[in-house]
Amino acid sequence: MNTLTIEPTDFSPKVVLDPTKNVFELSGESRPENTSKFYMPILEWLVQYQGVLYWEKDKFGQGALRTFEFKLDYFNSTSAKFIMDVLMQLDKMAQEGYNINARWHFDKRDEDMKESGEEFSKLLKKLPMEFVEF
């Protein structure tokens, strides 16, 4: 499966979804001009990746832990809905028994970023979400 990499801009986050290195990361600022257009390839990639995990589990049994890192500095309210969608897709994968988790990074001075992560996690059924202060 291909790696999805999106370079950051002043208004859109850096995205790395690299299944060969097991690096999955969303970082920076998110207020793209067209939010749906920005997040759609990410969501589509995750749906495809779920297929890869299915295949892997079928052939080799439960795979190694996949950790999705969220290192966001700022996101606007429109992005919030799409980040929720990303988390929902990961949650779906966790509910189907795949070995994945999420880590939500936040600056210790930024209690709002921590609280946003907590609000997201309240809507998840199975995906373990770890909070990482820096």
Added chain:
Amino acid sequence: MSKVTSEALEIHDYMNEKNVIMSFMGELTHQVTTSLLKNLKDSMSYSNVDLLTQKRLYGIIVECLDNIAKHWAAIDIQRVMGRSTPPIFMLSKRDNYYYIVTGNHVPNDQVSALAGKIEMVNSLDKKGLQDFYRESLAKETPFNSDNGGLGIIDIALKSGNKLEYEFRPVTDGVSFYVVQARISIN
């Protein structure tokens, strides 16, 4: 002094007196918004305002600018008004508060919905706003709209103060809509 000069001076003095840090009137494209925000970020990074307040102010401004850009795009107000009516954005600082004010024309048939939304968030405390935010987050499907209605809740949460607003009728069909958010400076 020419008329133009005295007008410019008048505007300048007025803004100075009102402690305006930044103001913009014109079409708010994504590019314009980005450049305003970059400016703001740079000036904030040199200030002694704490990081949380800086980030909250930044977030409020993004949502306010997004909101007026959306209004601008969604309605054909120039046609109704028969002239160009660009929105206005203003950031000022006084009495230990930042004030964020936006103004734009809206069709009268949107007035009650907009007022209702603001009254709704103004009636909630922090916990109520967080619950409302979470409900909206879970409910909204982003695929059919770019506007979640989350924006106004987010502004209220970050501001920590009640929002103020006013609709001033301009023509039979159009009003000028002003919203003000404020945030205390720590």
